[in-house]
Amino acid sequence: MVRDFFSVSGVRAAEGIDVGSGPNLYPALAMLPLCETVTLYEYSDSNIEWLHGQKEHYSRPWDAFWDVLAGDPLYEAVPDPRDELRRRARIVQGSVFELPEARWDIGTMFFVAESLSSDKDEFRAALDSFLRCLKPGAPFAAAFMENSTGYAVGDTAFPAVAIETKDVAQCLGSAASSIHIDRIAMDDKPLREGYSGMILAWGRIMERGKD
Ligand SMILES: C[S@@+](CC[C@H](N)C(=O)[O-])C[C@H]1O[C@@H](n2cnc3c(N)ncnc32)[C@H](O)[C@@H]1O
Numbered sequence: 487m488v489r490d491f492f493s494v495s496g497v498r499a500a501e502g503i504d505v506g507s508g509p510n511l512y513p514a515l516a517m518l519p520l521c522e523t524v525t526l527y528e529y530s531d532s533n534i535e536w537l538h539g540q541k542e543h544y545s546r547p548w549d550a551f552w553d554v555l556a557g558d559p560l561y562e563a564v565p566d567p568r569d570e571l572r573r574r575a576r577i578v579q580g581s582v583f584e585l586p587e588a589r590w591d592i593g594t595m596f597f598v599a600e601s602l603s604s605d606k607d608e609f610r611a612a613l614d615s616f617l618r619c620l621k622p623g624a625p626f627a628a629a630f631m632e633n634s635t636g637y638a639v640g641d642t643a644f645p646a647v648a649i650e651t652k653d654v655a656q657c658l659g660s661a662a663s664s665i666h667i668d669r670i671a672m673d674d675k676p677l678r679e680g681y682s683g684m685i686l687a688w689g690r691i692m693e694r695g696k697d
Contacts, residue, residue: 488627491688493560495625500591506598512551513594525576541575582612585619593620596629604645617661620691627688635680665689
Protein backbone atom coordinates (compact mmCIF):
# COMPACT_ATOMS: atom_id res chain seq x y z
CA MET A 487 0.00 0.00 0.00
CA VAL A 488 2.82 2.40 0.87
CA ARG A 489 4.64 1.55 -2.35
CA ASP A 490 1.55 2.17 -4.45
CA PHE A 491 0.93 5.53 -2.78
CA PHE A 492 4.54 6.74 -3.03
CA SER A 493 4.98 5.51 -6.59
CA VAL A 494 2.25 7.82 -7.95
CA SER A 495 3.05 10.74 -5.59
CA GLY A 496 5.05 12.61 -8.24
CA VAL A 497 7.91 13.10 -5.76
CA ARG A 498 11.42 12.72 -7.25
CA ALA A 499 14.99 13.51 -6.16
CA ALA A 500 13.56 14.30 -2.72
CA GLU A 501 14.99 14.48 0.76
CA GLY A 502 13.21 11.79 2.76
CA ILE A 503 13.19 10.84 6.42
CA ASP A 504 12.30 7.67 8.29
CA VAL A 505 11.75 8.53 11.95
CA GLY A 506 12.60 5.90 14.58
CA SER A 507 14.08 3.52 12.02
CA GLY A 508 15.18 1.05 14.66
CA PRO A 509 16.29 -2.21 13.08
CA ASN A 510 14.01 -1.84 10.09
CA LEU A 511 14.90 -0.88 6.52
CA TYR A 512 11.65 -1.36 4.61
CA PRO A 513 10.27 2.17 5.24
CA ALA A 514 13.54 3.62 3.89
CA LEU A 515 13.51 1.21 0.95
CA ALA A 516 9.93 2.30 0.16
CA MET A 517 11.23 5.88 -0.30
CA LEU A 518 14.45 4.99 -2.12
CA PRO A 519 13.51 5.60 -5.79
CA LEU A 520 11.92 8.93 -4.90
CA CYS A 521 14.82 10.29 -2.87
CA GLU A 522 18.26 11.77 -3.38
CA THR A 523 18.83 11.34 0.37
CA VAL A 524 17.00 9.26 2.98
CA THR A 525 17.66 10.24 6.59
CA LEU A 526 17.42 7.30 9.00
CA TYR A 527 16.60 9.13 12.21
CA GLU A 528 16.91 7.04 15.36
CA TYR A 529 17.24 7.56 19.11
CA SER A 530 19.00 4.49 20.49
CA ASP A 531 22.77 3.87 20.37
CA SER A 532 22.41 0.17 19.52
CA ASN A 533 20.03 0.83 16.62
CA ILE A 534 22.32 3.57 15.29
CA GLU A 535 25.18 1.08 15.30
CA TRP A 536 23.01 -1.51 13.52
CA LEU A 537 21.96 1.04 10.90
CA HIS A 538 25.60 1.95 10.16
CA GLY A 539 26.35 -1.73 9.53
CA GLN A 540 23.30 -2.24 7.31
CA LYS A 541 23.94 0.95 5.33
CA GLU A 542 27.23 -0.47 4.06
CA HIS A 543 25.69 -3.71 2.78
CA TYR A 544 22.22 -4.60 3.98
CA SER A 545 21.64 -8.23 4.83
CA ARG A 546 19.81 -10.74 2.69
CA PRO A 547 16.43 -10.86 4.48
CA TRP A 548 15.75 -7.35 3.13
CA ASP A 549 15.84 -8.72 -0.43
CA ALA A 550 12.38 -10.25 0.12
CA PHE A 551 11.04 -6.79 1.04
CA TRP A 552 12.69 -5.26 -2.01
CA ASP A 553 11.11 -7.96 -4.18
CA VAL A 554 7.66 -6.77 -3.05
CA LEU A 555 8.58 -3.15 -3.79
CA ALA A 556 10.02 -4.13 -7.18
CA GLY A 557 6.54 -5.25 -8.26
CA ASP A 558 6.16 -1.57 -9.20
CA PRO A 559 8.14 -0.37 -12.26
CA LEU A 560 9.53 2.69 -10.44
CA TYR A 561 11.22 0.41 -7.90
CA GLU A 562 12.11 -2.27 -10.43
CA ALA A 563 14.09 0.37 -12.36
CA VAL A 564 16.54 0.85 -9.45
CA PRO A 565 19.57 -1.10 -10.71
CA ASP A 566 21.08 -2.01 -7.32
CA PRO A 567 19.06 -1.03 -4.22
CA ARG A 568 21.93 -2.07 -1.89
CA ASP A 569 24.27 0.32 -3.63
CA GLU A 570 21.66 3.07 -3.76
CA LEU A 571 20.84 2.78 -0.05
CA ARG A 572 24.56 3.01 0.76
CA ARG A 573 24.80 6.15 -1.41
CA ARG A 574 21.60 7.87 -0.30
CA ALA A 575 21.15 6.97 3.40
CA ARG A 576 22.15 9.48 6.08
CA ILE A 577 22.09 8.17 9.65
CA VAL A 578 21.23 10.77 12.27
CA GLN A 579 20.80 10.21 16.00
CA GLY A 580 18.09 12.23 17.71
CA SER A 581 14.66 12.31 19.28
CA VAL A 582 11.38 12.67 17.42
CA PHE A 583 10.64 15.57 19.78
CA GLU A 584 13.64 17.53 18.48
CA LEU A 585 12.98 17.38 14.74
CA PRO A 586 13.27 20.67 12.82
CA GLU A 587 10.10 21.95 11.15
CA ALA A 588 9.22 21.70 7.44
CA ARG A 589 12.56 20.18 6.48
CA TRP A 590 11.80 16.97 4.48
CA ASP A 591 9.86 16.26 1.23
CA ILE A 592 8.58 12.77 2.14
CA GLY A 593 8.52 10.76 5.36
CA THR A 594 7.73 7.52 7.13
CA MET A 595 7.36 6.65 10.80
CA PHE A 596 6.57 3.03 11.65
CA PHE A 597 5.56 1.87 15.12
CA VAL A 598 7.19 4.76 16.99
CA ALA A 599 4.65 7.34 18.29
CA GLU A 600 2.59 4.75 20.20
CA SER A 601 5.65 2.72 21.23
CA LEU A 602 7.83 5.18 23.13
CA SER A 603 5.63 5.99 26.13
CA SER A 604 2.44 4.98 27.91
CA ASP A 605 1.19 8.58 27.87
CA LYS A 606 -1.34 9.46 25.16
CA ASP A 607 -0.24 13.11 25.13
CA GLU A 608 3.27 11.95 24.24
CA PHE A 609 1.83 9.82 21.43
CA ARG A 610 0.10 12.93 20.03
CA ALA A 611 3.21 15.08 20.49
CA ALA A 612 5.41 12.51 18.71
CA LEU A 613 3.01 12.18 15.77
CA ASP A 614 2.63 15.98 15.55
CA SER A 615 6.38 16.41 15.56
CA PHE A 616 6.77 13.88 12.73
CA LEU A 617 4.11 15.61 10.64
CA ARG A 618 5.61 19.05 11.31
CA CYS A 619 9.08 18.01 10.12
CA LEU A 620 7.62 17.52 6.63
CA LYS A 621 7.05 20.30 4.11
CA PRO A 622 3.51 21.24 3.04
CA GLY A 623 2.37 18.83 0.32
CA ALA A 624 4.81 16.11 1.40
CA PRO A 625 3.45 12.56 1.21
CA PHE A 626 3.90 10.43 4.32
CA ALA A 627 3.10 6.97 5.65
CA ALA A 628 2.90 5.97 9.30
CA ALA A 629 2.13 2.69 11.02
CA PHE A 630 0.93 1.96 14.54
CA MET A 631 0.28 -1.04 16.76
CA GLU A 632 -3.38 -1.02 17.72
CA ASN A 633 -4.36 -1.34 21.40
CA SER A 634 -0.84 -2.29 22.35
CA THR A 635 -0.10 -2.99 25.99
CA GLY A 636 3.66 -2.76 25.40
CA TYR A 637 6.13 -5.57 25.01
CA ALA A 638 9.11 -7.16 26.73
CA VAL A 639 12.59 -7.81 25.36
CA GLY A 640 14.29 -10.13 27.81
CA ASP A 641 13.71 -8.59 31.24
CA THR A 642 13.10 -5.10 29.89
CA ALA A 643 9.52 -3.88 29.56
CA PHE A 644 8.89 -1.45 26.70
CA PRO A 645 5.84 0.81 27.06
CA ALA A 646 3.06 1.55 24.58
CA VAL A 647 -0.11 3.62 24.39
CA ALA A 648 -3.28 1.71 23.53
CA ILE A 649 -4.47 3.65 20.50
CA GLU A 650 -7.13 2.96 17.88
CA THR A 651 -7.91 4.17 14.37
CA LYS A 652 -9.92 7.11 15.74
CA ASP A 653 -6.87 8.39 17.70
CA VAL A 654 -4.75 8.32 14.54
CA ALA A 655 -7.51 10.03 12.54
CA GLN A 656 -7.88 12.73 15.17
CA CYS A 657 -4.14 13.55 15.18
CA LEU A 658 -3.79 13.50 11.40
CA GLY A 659 -6.96 15.52 10.82
CA SER A 660 -5.45 18.87 11.74
CA ALA A 661 -2.19 18.44 9.81
CA ALA A 662 -2.86 16.30 6.75
CA SER A 663 -5.16 15.93 3.77
CA SER A 664 -6.08 13.03 1.45
CA ILE A 665 -5.80 10.79 4.50
CA HIS A 666 -6.27 7.04 4.19
CA ILE A 667 -6.28 4.81 7.22
CA ASP A 668 -6.30 1.06 6.93
CA ARG A 669 -6.60 -1.41 9.77
CA ILE A 670 -4.66 -4.60 9.22
CA ALA A 671 -6.30 -7.26 11.34
CA MET A 672 -3.98 -9.85 12.86
CA ASP A 673 -6.71 -11.79 14.64
CA ASP A 674 -5.73 -15.25 13.47
CA LYS A 675 -1.95 -14.69 13.28
CA PRO A 676 -0.73 -12.16 15.88
CA LEU A 677 3.00 -11.40 15.89
CA ARG A 678 2.92 -11.39 19.69
CA GLU A 679 0.53 -11.06 22.62
CA GLY A 680 -0.83 -7.68 23.68
CA TYR A 681 -2.19 -5.88 20.64
CA SER A 682 -5.19 -6.25 18.35
CA GLY A 683 -3.90 -5.33 14.89
CA MET A 684 -1.91 -2.77 12.96
CA ILE A 685 -2.95 0.60 11.62
CA LEU A 686 -1.44 2.07 8.46
CA ALA A 687 -2.07 5.71 7.58
CA TRP A 688 -0.97 7.73 4.58
CA GLY A 689 -1.67 11.17 3.18
CA ARG A 690 -0.13 14.56 2.47
CA ILE A 691 0.86 17.42 4.75
CA MET A 692 -1.50 20.41 4.57
CA GLU A 693 -0.39 24.00 4.20
CA ARG A 694 0.09 25.17 7.80
CA GLY A 695 -2.84 27.12 9.16
CA LYS A 696 -5.33 25.74 6.59
CA ASP A 697 -8.02 23.11 7.17
C1 LIG B 1 8.91 -0.34 18.12
S1 LIG B 1 10.36 0.31 17.47
C2 LIG B 1 9.99 0.51 15.73
C3 LIG B 1 11.23 0.47 14.90
C4 LIG B 1 11.02 0.48 13.39
N1 LIG B 1 10.48 1.74 12.92
C5 LIG B 1 10.16 -0.66 12.91
O1 LIG B 1 9.18 -0.42 12.20
O2 LIG B 1 10.45 -1.81 13.22
C6 LIG B 1 10.36 1.98 18.09
C7 LIG B 1 11.59 2.76 17.66
O3 LIG B 1 11.47 4.10 18.12
C8 LIG B 1 12.74 4.50 18.62
N2 LIG B 1 12.53 5.60 19.55
C9 LIG B 1 12.20 5.55 20.87
N3 LIG B 1 12.11 6.78 21.38
C10 LIG B 1 12.38 7.64 20.36
C11 LIG B 1 12.46 9.05 20.26
N4 LIG B 1 12.22 9.84 21.32
N5 LIG B 1 12.78 9.59 19.06
C12 LIG B 1 13.01 8.81 17.98
N6 LIG B 1 12.95 7.45 18.02
C13 LIG B 1 12.64 6.88 19.20
C14 LIG B 1 13.28 3.24 19.27
O4 LIG B 1 14.67 3.31 19.49
C15 LIG B 1 12.88 2.20 18.24
O5 LIG B 1 13.82 2.09 17.21
